[in-house]
Amino acid sequence: MAISENTRHSLFPSYLYSSSAYSKTLDLESFQRRNPSLPSTSPSPTPTPLSNGTVSSKSFLIQSPSEPARKIEMYSPAFYAACTAGGILxxxxTHMTVTPLDLVKCNMQIDPAKYKGIASGFGILFKEQGVRGFFRGWVPTLLGYSAQGACKFGFYEFFKKYYSDLAGPENATKYKTLIYLAGSASAELIADVALCPMEAVKVRVQTQPGFARGLSDGLPKFVRSEGYSGLYKGIVPLWGRQIPYTMMKFASFETIVEMMYKYAIPTPKEQCSKQLQLGVSFAGGYVAGVLCAIVSHPADNLVSFLNNAKGATVGDAVKKMGVLGLFTRGLPLRIVMIGTLTGAQWGIYDAFKVFVGLPTTGGAAPSATASTELAKV
Known part of the structure; x- marks a missing residue:
């Protein structure tokens, strides 16, 4: 019985009859020039029929079943999509994991008379709400910071490339720190718009016992109380907290990682193992996180205060907490939390990039030709 062409294709693996994804046509003379150790008297390859009926003795097919079918081109839409996915993870x-720390921190900021310290704060929460109380508000935390991470990392990679192209190769290298700062600030401006509604609900759920069990009942109750505009009441303080935080997070990370590869590690980055590169990412992220916590802490206190009290203003927060309180209340816990958080974020982000075949973040600035190479998936 005759077998149709489509049926024949369905009976065999695609790489046996498709040359677009898994095979390459190589010029024999170029192949021999790149491999001078091969004998020049080797037999000629089997002639390859051409579409016009003639044959060519200068080209042949080499099957490459192990070669990936798809590739991610640096700075392509697929590249930015991969960075966005890494940012979500x-x-x-990480923010969902440290929910207990965040819960204690927020309550220390709102009610320092009751929550006097880290240990006593955990003790009070456990006594009043049990183990489940430590994870109150984890759903808005997960959703809000996933959306923020998507915008933060995806747009950072975009704006870093965009501003580098505007500056030109020479100025991009000369003013790279300014480009890191501008790119991260631009990305965070967008990311906070995605985060703000979930942050408002999270703080209210975590700091007002009995307000709601979580997102499902907390969001409708919040909207009924303050309207949809109330979800963005804390957007300006959130920008005040997150934009300096992110500028410090990305610029210091890039600088620290570059210095580590330049002064602490004798081997060039491209020759280091992926495990070592990920270790550098975590270490650089942790140090950057400590700096972030210090810079952004006053605004963090304002965000917690404004989202907890209906109709509260920045003036009310300063009056009640004092200037010194804005800078110091809850800071030790936040340093531990943000340092660990930021180190883990950079570790996970770069681990995901390695997983999909992209290079880790930071290190020496890539050359103009290297930036256009394809990273294999």
Whole structure:
């Protein structure tokens, strides 16, 4: 019985009859020039029929079943999509994991008379709400910071490339720190718009016992009380907290990692193992996180205060907490939390990039030709 062409294709693996994804046509003379050790008297390859009926003795097919079918081109839409996915994983998972620390921190900021310290704060929460109380508000935390991470990392990679192209190769290298700062600030401006509604609900759920069990009942109750505009009441303080935080997070990370590869590690980055590169990412992220916590802490206190009290203003927060309180209340816990959080975020983000075949973040600035190479998936 005759077998149709489509049926024949369905009976065999695609790489046996498709040359577009898994085979390459190589010029024999170029191949021999790149491999001078091969004998020049080797037999000629089997002639390859051409579409016009003639044959060519200068080209032949080499099957490459192990070569990936797809590739991610640096700075292509697929590249930015991969960075966005990495940002979702790095921010959403890490913030959800440290929910107990965040809960104690927020309550120390709102009610320092009751929550006097880290240990006593955990003790009070456990006594009043049990183990489940430590994870109150984890759903808005996961959703809000996943959305923020997507925008933060995806747009940072975009704006870093965009501003570098505007500056030109020479100025991009000369003013790279300014480009890191501008790119991260631009990305965070967008990311906070995605985060703000979930942050408002999270703080209210975590700091007002009995307000709601979580997102499902907390969001409708919040909207009924303050309207949809109330979800963005804390956007300006959130920008005040997150934009300096992110500028410090990305610029210091890039600088620290570059210095580590330049002064602490004798081997060039491209020759280091992926495990070592990920270790550098975590270490650089942790140090950057400590700096972030210090810079952004006053605004963090304002965000917690404004989202907890209906109709509260920045003046009310300063009056009640004092200037010194804005800078110091809850800071030790936040340093531990943000340092660990930021180190883990960079570790997860770069681990995901390695997983999909992209290079880790930071290190020496790539050359103009290297930036256009394809990273294999």
């Amino acid at each position: 790095s921010c959403g998972l």
